[in-house]
Amino acid sequence: MKYVTLPCGETVPALGQGTWHIGDALAGRRTEVDCLRRGIDLGLTLIDTAEMYGDGRSETLVGEAIAGRRTDVFIVSKVYPHNASRRAMPTSCENSLKRLRIETIDLYLLHWAGGVPLAETVEAFEALQRAGKIRHWGVSNLDLAAMEELHGVPGGGAVQTDQVLYNLGRRGIEWDLLPWLRERRTPVMAYSPLEEGRLVRDRGLAAFAKRHGMTPAQAAIGWLLAQDGVVAIPKTGSSERLEQNAHTVEHPLTAEQLKELDTLFPPPDGSTPLEML
Ligand SMILES: NC(=O)c1ccc[n+]([C@@H]2O[C@H](COP(=O)([O-])OP(=O)(O)OC[C@H]3O[C@@H](n4cnc5c(N)ncnc54)[C@H](OP(=O)(O)O)[C@@H]3O)[C@@H](O)[C@H]2O)c1
Numbered sequence: 001m002k003y004v005t006l007p008c009g010e011t012v013p014a015l016g017q018g019t020w021h022i023g024d025a026l027a028g029r030r031t032e033v034d035c036l037r038r039g040i041d042l043g044l045t046l047i048d049t050a051e052m053y054g055d056g057r058s059e060t061l062v063g064e065a066i067a068g069r070r071t072d073v074f075i076v077s078k079v080y081p082h083n084a085s086r087r088a089m090p091t092s093c094e095n096s097l098k099r100l101r102i103e104t105i106d107l108y109l110l111h112w113a114g115g116v117p118l119a120e121t122v123e124a125f126e127a128l129q130r131a132g133k134i135r136h137w138g139v140s141n142l143d144l145a146a147m148e149e150l151h152g153v154p155g156g157g158a159v160q161t162d163q164v165l166y167n168l169g170r171r172g173i174e175w176d177l178l179p180w181l182r183e184r185r186t187p188v189m190a191y192s193p194l195e196e197g198r199l200v201r202d203r204g205l206a207a208f209a210k211r212h213g214m215t216p217a218q219a220a221i222g223w224l225l226a227q228d229g230v231v232a233i234p235k236t237g238s239s240e241r242l243e244q245n246a247h248t249v250e251h252p253l254t255a256e257q258l259k260e261l262d263t264l265f266p267p268p269d270g271s272t273p274l275e276m277l
Pocket of ligand 1: 017018019020021048049111140141163164190191192193194195196197198200215217218233234235236237238241242244245277
């Protein structure tokens with residue numbers, strides 16, 4: 001496994017597991033739990049969830065999957081922007097902890113910027129840290145201007161990550177946000193690394209993957225794993241696809257392959273607004 005170091009000095013695997021839509025359907029539940037567990041066995045020990053996902057159903061399923069394995073995993077969850085206040089965040093966090101059936105969330109993220117001032121959200125995160133409810137905090141979907149604002153508020157420099165949309169087809173952050181974060185040794189957590197599955201159906205990527213004896217998903221994930229300070233969190237509810245995704249770590253893309261992907265999916269040539277899904 002490749003590891004990425006957070007500003008706090010802790011390391012996390014560069015390939016984790018996403019869980020949006022997991023736990024939504026009763027039918028696939030058993031397989032989804034088994035999948036997450038198998039992922040942990042394969043080293044994908046960072047699991048990303050949120051209070052928003054399925055109104056807590058994702059956190060509940062993650063709680064089931066990690067039962068008895070607390071020390072093996074690094075749990076990331078997210079608070080809704082409207083709950084990111086001094087008053088509401090403790091309740092949100094407590095509810096997430098109950099669903100996850102754990103004592104402490106390893107990394108608690110502001111899901112996106114909302115109406116609560118960032119300074120108040122940071123204060124609320126710090127209070128949860130003091131209470132032992134979360135170990136670290138970070139943000140999601142914050143563009144460069146918002147990250148600069150965050151760094152300007154008291155305690156804002158303790159942010160551990162910005163979780164943003166980043167994949168072969170969405171390279172806009174490489175223009176400004178990614179270099180800015182790299183300068184501050186703050187990793188990006190790349191969400192929707194497969195563009196919610198659409199990337200695997202891209203003709204150019206499929207042809208590239210075929211030429212190089214890999215699957216399109218492996219090419220897309222492999223490209224992210226080749227980037228410095230990036231954690232990818234693909235979601236799958238299929239054990240076959242999980243094994244496929246996990247094996248990417250063992251076959252890093254070559255410099256030639258990365259060059260070829262640059263031609264197929266060019267880097268940005270100017271600043272673009274941060275995209276969100
Ligand atoms: N912070 C935010 O605002 C935000 C927003 C979006 C997502 N996220 C996080 O990022 C995680 C990943 O993003 P995502 O779930 O939107 O999309 P994604 O990981 O880009 O794609 C997931 C889709 O790809 C399919 N898939 C997975 N592996 C595959 C493979 N090897 N071959 C073919 N298809 C494959 C999955 O289907 P199967 O399940 O059937 O395999 C699923 O439909 C989320 O689960 C969530 O934890 C965060």
